[in-house]
Amino acid sequence: MDHIYKKIELVGTAPESIEKAVENALARAAKTIRHLRWFEVVETRGHVEDGKIAHWQVTIKAGFTLDG
Amino acid sequence: MDHIYKKIELVGTAPESIEKAVENALARAAKTIRHLRWFEVVETRGHVEDGKIAHWQVTIKAGFTLDG
Amino acid sequence: MDHIYKKIELVGTAPESIEKAVENALARAAKTIRHLRWFEVVETRGHVEDGKIAHWQVTIKAGFTLDG
Amino acid sequence: MDHIYKKIELVGTAPESIEKAVENALARAAKTIRHLRWFEVVETRGHVEDGKIAHWQVTIKAGFTLDG
Amino acid sequence: MDHIYKKIELVGTAPESIEKAVENALARAAKTIRHLRWFEVVETRGHVEDGKIAHWQVTIKAGFTLDG
Amino acid sequence: MDHIYKKIELVGTAPESIEKAVENALARAAKTIRHLRWFEVVETRGHVEDGKIAHWQVTIKAGFTLDG
Amino acid sequence: MDHIYKKIELVGTAPESIEKAVENALARAAKTIRHLRWFEVVETRGHVEDGKIAHWQVTIKAGFTLDG
Amino acid sequence: MDHIYKKIELVGTAPESIEKAVENALARAAKTIRHLRWFEVVETRGHVEDGKIAHWQVTIKAGFTLDG
Amino acid sequence: MDHIYKKIELVGTAPESIEKAVENALARAAKTIRHLRWFEVVETRGHVEDGKIAHWQVTIKAGFTLDG
Amino acid sequence: MDHIYKKIELVGTAPESIEKAVENALARAAKTIRHLRWFEVVETRGHVEDGKIAHWQVTIKAGFTLDG
Amino acid sequence: MDHIYKKIELVGTAPESIEKAVENALARAAKTIRHLRWFEVVETRGHVEDGKIAHWQVTIKAGFTLDG
Amino acid sequence: MDHIYKKIELVGTAPESIEKAVENALARAAKTIRHLRWFEVVETRGHVEDGKIAHWQVTIKAGFTLDG
Numbered sequence: 163m164d165h166i167y168k169k170i171e172l173v174g175t176a177p178e179s180i181e182k183a184v185e186n187a188l189a190r191a192a193k194t195i196r197h198l199r200w201f202e203v204v205e206t207r208g209h210v211e212d213g214k215i216a217h218w219q220v221t222i223k224a225g226f227t228l229d230g
Numbered sequence: 231m232d233h234i235y236k237k238i239e240l241v242g243t244a245p246e247s248i249e250k251a252v253e254n255a256l257a258r259a260a261k262t263i264r265h266l267r268w269f270e271v272v273e274t275r276g277h278v279e280d281g282k283i284a285h286w287q288v289t290i291k292a293g294f295t296l297d298g
Numbered sequence: 299m300d301h302i303y304k305k306i307e308l309v310g311t312a313p314e315s316i317e318k319a320v321e322n323a324l325a326r327a328a329k330t331i332r333h334l335r336w337f338e339v340v341e342t343r344g345h346v347e348d349g350k351i352a353h354w355q356v357t358i359k360a361g362f363t364l365d366g
Numbered sequence: 367m368d369h370i371y372k373k374i375e376l377v378g379t380a381p382e383s384i385e386k387a388v389e390n391a392l393a394r395a396a397k398t399i400r401h402l403r404w405f406e407v408v409e410t411r412g413h414v415e416d417g418k419i420a421h422w423q424v425t426i427k428a429g430f431t432l433d434g
Numbered sequence: 435m436d437h438i439y440k441k442i443e444l445v446g447t448a449p450e451s452i453e454k455a456v457e458n459a460l461a462r463a464a465k466t467i468r469h470l471r472w473f474e475v476v477e478t479r480g481h482v483e484d485g486k487i488a489h490w491q492v493t494i495k496a497g498f499t500l501d502g
Numbered sequence: 503m504d505h506i507y508k509k510i511e512l513v514g515t516a517p518e519s520i521e522k523a524v525e526n527a528l529a530r531a532a533k534t535i536r537h538l539r540w541f542e543v544v545e546t547r548g549h550v551e552d553g554k555i556a557h558w559q560v561t562i563k564a565g566f567t568l569d570g
Numbered sequence: 571m572d573h574i575y576k577k578i579e580l581v582g583t584a585p586e587s588i589e590k591a592v593e594n595a596l597a598r599a600a601k602t603i604r605h606l607r608w609f610e611v612v613e614t615r616g617h618v619e620d621g622k623i624a625h626w627q628v629t630i631k632a633g634f635t636l637d638g
Numbered sequence: 639m640d641h642i643y644k645k646i647e648l649v650g651t652a653p654e655s656i657e658k659a660v661e662n663a664l665a666r667a668a669k670t671i672r673h674l675r676w677f678e679v680v681e682t683r684g685h686v687e688d689g690k691i692a693h694w695q696v697t698i699k700a701g702f703t704l705d706g
Numbered sequence: 707m708d709h710i711y712k713k714i715e716l717v718g719t720a721p722e723s724i725e726k727a728v729e730n731a732l733a734r735a736a737k738t739i740r741h742l743r744w745f746e747v748v749e750t751r752g753h754v755e756d757g758k759i760a761h762w763q764v765t766i767k768a769g770f771t772l773d774g
Numbered sequence: 775m776d777h778i779y780k781k782i783e784l785v786g787t788a789p790e791s792i793e794k795a796v797e798n799a800l801a802r803a804a805k806t807i808r809h810l811r812w813f814e815v816v817e818t819r820g821h822v823e824d825g826k827i828a829h830w831q832v833t834i835k836a837g838f839t840l841d842g
Numbered sequence: 843m844d845h846i847y848k849k850i851e852l853v854g855t856a857p858e859s860i861e862k863a864v865e866n867a868l869a870r871a872a873k874t875i876r877h878l879r880w881f882e883v884v885e886t887r888g889h890v891e892d893g894k895i896a897h898w899q900v901t902i903k904a905g906f907t908l909d910g
Numbered sequence: 911m912d913h914i915y916k917k918i919e920l921v922g923t924a925p926e927s928i929e930k931a932v933e934n935a936l937a938r939a940a941k942t943i944r945h946l947r948w949f950e951v952v953e954t955r956g957h958v959e960d961g962k963i964a965h966w967q968v969t970i971k972a973g974f975t976l977d978g
Binding site: 247248270273274275276277280281283286288 | 393
């Protein structure tokens with residue numbers, strides 16, 4: 163059987179790290195999407211306050227299996 | 231609290247201008263999406279009839295806040 | 299009247315060919331989306347088993363009309 | 367019957383706006399090309415004089431039907 | 435002797451396959467251009483009708499030798 | 503004599519249009535830079551409030567002559 | 571255990587189709603590389619003779635597992 | 639009032655992580671620039687010594703408000 | 707008066723250097739095109755024979771003024 | 775003396791972080807390549823299981839000195 | 843100690859060659875910047891007069907060490 | 911018979927010119943690879959000392975025939 167996937171674009175944020183920002187985006191997506199399989203980082207940005215990184219802002223594409 | 235955003239890709243059209251085509255796309259999206267925050271223009275095209283621009287066709291990505 | 303389109307990103311797979319992988323992705327999308335109009339191939343990949351192509355994996359963006 | 371199109375690259379200029387620069391390029395092309403169908407904006411630049419925009423300079427690709 | 439080539443951009447269409455769409459574009463170009471040498475696929479798209487691929491639309495750049 | 507230019511990256515904003523956002527960026531740059539010659543649009547974005555465009559946000563590269 | 575992969579770039583050719591050109595490249599690679607896993611198409615070109623496609627020339631990146 | 643921003647390109651380095659390299663670049667920039675607002679990661683590289691990462695080298699664009 | 711330009715894509719070759727390959731392409735174009743204004747290098751390649759560069763192959767886009 | 779470098783493309787994986795995935799790729803490469811000098815991150819992806827990041831998958835290009 | 847670098851974008855021109863245009867840009871930058879370390883060519887263009895190259899116009903990014 | 915090619919990525923350096931840097935990379939590759947056919951320039955950089963170009967650093971992809 164041939165699988166079909168859908169990819170959605172999400173932006174996760176976190177003060178700690180790039181990894182945590184991606185984790186947050188996936189955790190939120192997992193609330194409504196069952197079969198998340200992979201992600202691809204498409205952009206890494208961040209906000210600066212008083213010369214320090216206030217939070218990371220990471221755009222990902224997340225792929226999930228569509229039920230047949 | 232860390233925000234999570236989703237980005238969707240839309241194509242708006244309008245005979246008048248690039249700005250109006252983007253406006254149309256956002257107005258349509260706003261019917262079903264509450265927290266639209268920003269957009270990014272990803273492609274600008276148009277249709278030609280009799281050597282004149284019949285309408286502009288502008289592809290945008292629109293980002294909105296996902297409720298936690 | 300100005301049309302508005304939405305574009306979604308899908309990955310279709312098929313053992314036979316690139317064309318068949320796209321076809322599969324569109325057939326699946328057509329189950330829930332009425333007015334599919336066009337697609338754009340954005341990535342062509344595949345899985346290999348025993349030195350042979352097990353299946354093609356083609357990422358497309360598919361555009362459809364949003365009802366007014 | 368299958369259509370074949372040719373795409374040419376043009377740079378239109380205008381002091382007023384991006385839209386007018388594209389319009390000028392298409393109007394010039396329409397003098398010698400009959401079946402112009404669509405255009406894609408590929409670059410938007412401009413010249414500056416005394417800190418003001420002297421004219422916009424917009425590069426487009428314009429597609430037209432080749433007679434069979 | 436140093437060769438000089440010109441490259442033109444064409445869009446071929448065909449209901450069957452990507453290959454056939456390219457073939458159609460080249461066949462049309464060959465009517466007026468003698469020394470076609472190579473092509474590069476730059477974009478692969480298609481039109482959808484009733485959830486099925488109506489035709490493939492493949493943009494190529496075709497290179498040919500300019501007579502000295 | 504050979505000219506040397508420097509390019510800087512600016513983001514202009516304006517509620518009205520893309521053109522006005524670029525104009526604003528150039529007007530601000532012209533306060534401290536004398537020989538602005540050209541600009542290139544590198545990104546077009548915008549902020550959305552209540553489903554409407556609050557302001558356009560256009561990133562440009564602006565080139566100016568360096569005194570010899 | 572964490573896997574490490576190497577990616578190599580190959581150009582396969584075939585008169586019949588894009589798929590066959592990729593197949594040929596992988597078949598040749600499989601002679602000396604055991605654990606080929608996936609490929610990504612990075613460029614599709616072709617040679618033209620007498621206005622017809624003489625052969626397709628497809629560049630792929632092929633990934634394989636490095637033994638630990 | 640319309641804001642204008644300037645973007646500069648910096649390369650930060652750090653032995654520990656990508657995040658620390660960005661932090662270092664911003665800390666240095668903050669010595670002379672008051673209103674840093676955001677950054678975008680444009681390239682991630684690193685130097686290797688004895689098969690280990692000696693330091694990360696991350697290129698960012700940093701945006702700051704220009705005083706009116 | 708607003709100028710309109712057309713851009714064509716050419717590949718020049720020369721055994722000596724990148725510069726000479728561009729020069730050859732422009733010299734050939736100048737035989738039939740009067741108002742060549744500028745060029746942009748889009749690709750630099752070359753052919754190798756016996757481990758040495760046999761000739762450089764440089765793709766340019768050349769812009770020229772269209773008569774009004 | 776002029777140095778010559780070769781660049782190879784590797785994909786490292788690790789459950790912990792992007793940095794660890796790169797480290798793993800370099801450690802594996804260092805088993806057979808002596809003079810690794812630098813790396814460039816070209817793609818960052820990951821696999822998801824149960825809505826959590828199972829492992830990061832980072833593609834790098836690694837450069838090393840070729841002995842003269 | 844961790845180094846921080848700044849990158850600026852310059853356009854050098856010269857009638858002779860690409861290399862000379864880069865050299866001119868760097869020589870001008872060196873008048874006011876002490877620790878120039880490297881450059882990257884980002885665009886190569888040129889002006890044409892009477893079918894001949896009047897001058898090369900090369901855009902570079904130049905990196906220099908910021909004092910700590 | 912269908913040819914298969916492999917492409918490798920090399921960085922050549924030379925104080926004199928871009929052309930010489932490519933030549934050096936190919937000369938080194940030709941020591942161990944028999945059937946080098948073509949190359950593509952993918953990046954042009956350089957090192958600066960005392961405001962002058964110390965050496966050019968050119969990244970190429972070099973293609974060669976794989977024996978059947």
